Amino acid sequence: MNARGEILDLDRVVEHVIAGQELARDVARSLLNYPDQRLQDLLRATLKVRERSFGRRVKICMLNNAQSGICPEDCGYCSQSKISRADIPVYKLKSVGALVEGARQAVDSGARRYCVVCSMRGPTDAVVEHLGEACERVRAQFPALEICLSLGLMSESQARALKHGGAGWVNHNLNTSRRFYPKICTTHTYDDRVRTVENVRKAGLSTCCGGILGMGEGDDDVLDLAYATRRLRIDSVPINFLHPIAGTPLGQMSALTPQKCLKAACVFRLLNPTSEIRAAGGRELNLGVRQSEIFNAVNSIFVNGYLTTPGLGYAQTLALIERAGFEPEPQNL
Numbered sequence: 001m002n003a004r005g006e007i008l009d010l011d012r013v014v015e016h017v018i019a020g021q022e023l024a025r026d027v028a029r030s031l032l033n034y035p036d037q038r039l040q041d042l043l044r045a046t047l048k049v050r051e052r053s054f055g056r057r058v059k060i061c062m063l064n065n066a067q068s069g070i071c072p073e074d075c076g077y078c079s080q081s082k083i084s085r086a087d088i089p090v091y092k093l094k095s096v097g098a099l100v101e102g103a104r105q106a107v108d109s110g111a112r113r114y115c116v117v118c119s120m121r122g123p124t125d126a127v128v129e130h131l132g133e134a135c136e137r138v139r140a141q142f143p144a145l146e147i148c149l150s151l152g153l154m155s156e157s158q159a160r161a162l163k164h165g166g167a168g169w170v171n172h173n174l175n176t177s178r179r180f181y182p183k184i185c186t187t188h189t190y191d192d193r194v195r196t197v198e199n200v201r202k203a204g205l206s207t208c209c210g211g212i213l214g215m216g217e218g219d220d221d222v223l224d225l226a227y228a229t230r231r232l233r234i235d236s237v238p239i240n241f242l243h244p245i246a247g248t249p250l251g252q253m254s255a256l257t258p259q260k261c262l263k264a265a266c267v268f269r270l271l272n273p274t275s276e277i278r279a280a281g282g283r284e285l286n287l288g289v290r291q292s293e294i295f296n297a298v299n300s301i302f303v304n305g306y307l308t309t310p311g312l313g314y315a316q317t318l319a320l321i322e323r324a325g326f327e328p329e330p331q332n333l
């Protein structure tokens with residue numbers, strides 16, 4: 001419904017998006033608040049846009065938490081922050097051999113993309129060298145496996161070194177709007193994050209950048225984030241749905257409704273029609289039995305859980321994809 005209480009013409013919305021035009025903010029807001037009883041119409045319309053770039057394929061990704069629980073930052077949603085009291089594994093950076101072994105496990109789990117994540121403010125040059133070597137060895141063994149690194153704040157020269165090693169993507173999420181950012185983190189700023197995304201692009205790497213919904217933000221914050229990913233021309237947009245973790249400041253937040261998650265995913269797709277969009281952490285918890293409906297908007301998904309929370313394994317994920325009438329993207333190994 002728009003501001004005048006009229007139901008939006010979804011065919012016109014789709015035409016507008018396919019023509020490469022940006023949705024007006026009041027239209028995007030109406031989509032985010034689309035009536036629950038018409039959600040299937042919105043999902044069908046979004047699927048038309050999704051199919052133009054990605055058909056019915058779903059890219060499977062797998063995470064490797066390469067350094068856990070020792071971050072000096074204070075992100076309120078994160079079990080690995082310095083203020084978290086969550087009961088999670090704590091360890092320093094994994095060896096190059098362990099990172100290569102993680103790549104083999106990702107390949108065995110059907111993954112097309114291997115996402116290596118380190119809990120840190122940003123990498124030292126020694127860490128960049130270590131991960132560059134890991135990328136080189138992974139590329140030598142699994143040339144078709146896409147490698148994405150998530151190492152916090154990063155300079156352009158560090159991003160260039162990682163590209164040289166063989167990384168293809170660097171993940172750094174904006175997480176929420178500039179306005180809401182100080183409510184979830186005080187040790188770095190939204191603009192610090194934007195700078196890292198720009199450094200990654202300038203270095204010639206693909207950008208992976210999205211956010212987390214369900215942290216107490218309002219619709220305007222969700223919309224700001226979705227428009228920011230469009231205007232930064234992000235290549236790959238992960239949408240996380242908060243999985244509240246005991247011992248973190250956001251540990252008591254309530255889950256989102258599946259309907260809210262699905263509508264938000266549609267808005268991200270309609271604002272980023274040709275970008276990869278990934279349903280990331282909290283998918284299982286927040287969407288429950290409606291997980292498969294999100295494939296109408298997203299073209300990518302994780303298997304085998306997240307950094308410190310569990311998730312569906314490969315066989316269950318494959319069943320979910322196929323039952324919904326989609327197919328996994330071939331690994332091309």
Ligand code: SF4
Pocket residue numbers: 071072073074075078079080081082118119120121152
């Ligand atoms: S910078 Fe990353 S690892 Fe560190 S607290 Fe924030 S989200 Fe967690």
